[in-house]
Amino acid sequence: MSGETKRIAVIPGDGIGPEVIREAVQTLELLRDTHGVQLQFEHFDWSADRYLRDGTSLPDGVLTMLAENFDAILAGAFGDPRVPSNQHAEDILLGMRRGLDLYINLRPVRLFHNDLTPLRNRTTEEIDFVVFRENTEGAYCGAGGFLRKGTAVEIATQEELNTRAGVERIIVAAFEYARQHNRRRVTMADKSNVQRFGGDLWQRVFKEVSARYPEIEARHQYVDAMTMFMVLDPAQYDVIVTNNLFGDILTDLGAALQGGLGMAASGNIHPGRTSLFEPVHGSAPPLAGKNVANPVGAILTAAMMLEYLDYGRASRALEDAVRYTVEQRQTTSDLGGSLSTADVGKRIRERISSAKSE
Ligand code: NAD
Ligand code: IPM
Ligand code: MN
Numbered sequence: 188m189s190g191e192t193k194r195i196a197v198i199p200g201d202g203i204g205p206e207v208i209r210e211a212v213q214t215l216e217l218l219r220d221t222h223g224v225q226l227q228f229e230h231f232d233w234s235a236d237r238y239l240r241d242g243t244s245l246p247d248g249v250l251t252m253l254a255e256n257f258d259a260i261l262a263g264a265f266g267d268p269r270v271p272s273n274q275h276a277e278d279i280l281l282g283m284r285r286g287l288d289l290y291i292n293l294r295p296v297r298l299f300h301n302d303l304t305p306l307r308n309r310t311t312e313e314i315d316f317v318v319f320r321e322n323t324e325g326a327y328c329g330a331g332g333f334l335r336k337g338t339a340v341e342i343a344t345q346e347e348l349n350t351r352a353g354v355e356r357i358i359v360a361a362f363e364y365a366r367q368h369n370r371r372r373v374t375m376a377d378k379s380n381v382q383r384f385g386g387d388l389w390q391r392v393f394k395e396v397s398a399r400y401p402e403i404e405a406r407h408q409y410v411d412a413m414t415m416f417m418v419l420d421p422a423q424y425d426v427i428v429t430n431n432l433f434g435d436i437l438t439d440l441g442a443a444l445q446g447g448l449g450m451a452a453s454g455n456i457h458p459g460r461t462s463l464f465e466p467v468h469g470s471a472p473p474l475a476g477k478n479v480a481n482p483v484g485a486i487l488t489a490a491m492m493l494e495y496l497d498y499g500r501a502s503r504a505l506e507d508a509v510r511y512t513v514e515q516r517q518t519t520s521d522l523g524g525s526l527s528t529a530d531v532g533k534r535i536r537e538r539i540s541s542a543k544s545e
Contacts, residue, residue: 192225193258193496198279201235202470203528204263206478207485210532211261214505215489217536221543222501224493229257233279235267244278250286253461259492260463263485264470281329283463284322289455290353291360292320292434293491294467296421296441296451300513303446303522306418314444316424317370319361320434322455324348325385327431349385349430354392360458361428362400370425372404373397376413376433389430414440442467442484449481449521452488454495464492478527481519483509486535508538 197212199205218224231249238244253260260283265276283289298304298314306314328348335341361373375393379386390407397405408416410433416423417440429437442451451467466484474480487509493502517534518524526534 192227194256195226195228195492196253196257196260197228197230198233198260198262199230200233200263200265200279200470201267201276202264202472202475203468203480204234204265204470206475206480206528207466207482208261208263210482210528210535211485211489213532214486214536214539215493217539218493218498218501218505221539222498222504224498224501226496233275234265235270235275238275239269244275245282245286250283253283254287257461258496259461261489261492262463262465264466264468266470266472268472280465281327284455285327287455287457287461287463288323289457289460289463290321290323290356291456291458292318292322292431292453293364293456294318294320294434294438294441294451294453295491296424296438296444298445299450299510300446303450303513304444306421306444309421309444313422316421316441317364317426318434318438318441319357319364319426319428320438321353321357321428321430322434323431324350324353325431347382347385347430347432349388351388351392354389355396358389358393358396358428361426362396362403365403365426366400370403372406372423372425373400374406374408374413374424374427376408376410376427376429376437378410378433380409385430393428410437413437417441417444438467447481447521449484449519450487451484452491454488454491456495462495464488464495478529479519480528481521482528482532483513483518483535486532504539504542505535508535508542511538511542 199208265280295317298311301310326347330346331344333343365373377386377389379390442448448468453467455463466488468484490502490505512534516524519531
């Protein structure tokens with residue numbers, strides 16, 4: 188464990204973001220006392236409120252500031268019905284993913300308790316895989332345009348960008364992860380039977396990279412079939428690698444397998460650089476301000492951030508405390524419980540403290 192204090196930029200964002208991030212930060216603060224985690228937080232108000240107030244989404248120059256002054260970023264969610272264009276969310280979230288070159292969107296799909304999954308008779312051993320979602324290009328490149336907009340003969344094009352370097356680095360990251368974590372299989376999902384050009388590139392690079400990892404089984408599935416198999420037989424997956432859009436869709440399905448969006452964590456990572464950690468869920472406007480949102484996704488996201496910052500022991504203590512509270516049915520209503528957002532956070536912190544003194 189490193190002795191120096193790590194600097195964390197906290198961006199709570201919109202909707203339920205501030206409520207769940209408050210619990211995550213308080214839990215990290217407790218770990219300072221119990222597990223010697225040395226973090227220093229600085230909060231930033233980039234959000235729909237700020238955007239509506241003064242037109243600022245992601246202020247000029249902050250990407251360099253974040254990269255130079257912070258070890259990691261912890262964010263809530265971005266999206267607000269008062270900003271129908273979603274412009275601020277795109278500027279802030281996609282701006283950081285692209286601008287900081289966070290090419291790995293790592294989204295674990297891990298069931299914490301058998302009772303949480305909507306699938307019949309599935310256990311924690313059977314739902315345990317990670318998705319490597321390409322995070323800087325694909326359908327998220329913003330290329331495209333309109334011809335004759337607003338007319339009956341309008342044409343809209345929406346392009347998808349696949350670069351050789353971008354495809355290779357995410358596939359390499361997936362295989363490296365598999366090797367380091369003793370995962371035996373990497374499955375690549377695409378739609379190469381229809382998307383002939385991008386799909387062809389992904390197929391060729393996957394084949395080439397997989398040859399460097401002979402001990403790991405390399406397998407391909409079409410993404411439509413994968414959505415079916417994720418429901419029918421999730422145990423077959425160890426590591427999934429896919430493009431930006433398919434990864435977005437697959438990981439909401441993955442979140443459902445774990446008990447819902449309230450349980451899912453993610454990291455937007457460029458190894459060795461300032462990386463961004465955020466729950467998979469969005470701002471959930473219907474739940475905002477009611478103290479009912481499940482903070483576990485945000486808290487498990489904090490655990491991922493700790494792991495990234497080399498605080499592995501604290502990260503596991505945090506996950507153990509989450510597992511314990513879920514087993515004790517100390518949950519919000521999305522998991523069948525009756526606790527508030529703040530109470531779930533409190534129970535998790537109480538468990539960290541009591542487990543530590545056991
Ligand atoms: P969402 O993830 O916000 O919510 C969908 C539904 O999932 C909610 O209505 C709720 O029933 C449930 N849910 C989500 N998080 C929960 C939690 N912590 N606890 C309990 N239940 C939870 O998705 P949406 O409704 O499609 O999008 C709402 C807004 O969020 C949109 O503006 C969207 O663009 C944005 N969004 C942002 C991010 C992000 O910032 N990373 C991710 C997804 C969506
Ligand atoms: C996610 C979200 C974002 C995405 C949106 C809000 C831009 O759905 O983080 O999964 O599509 O990546
Ligand atoms: Mn999504």
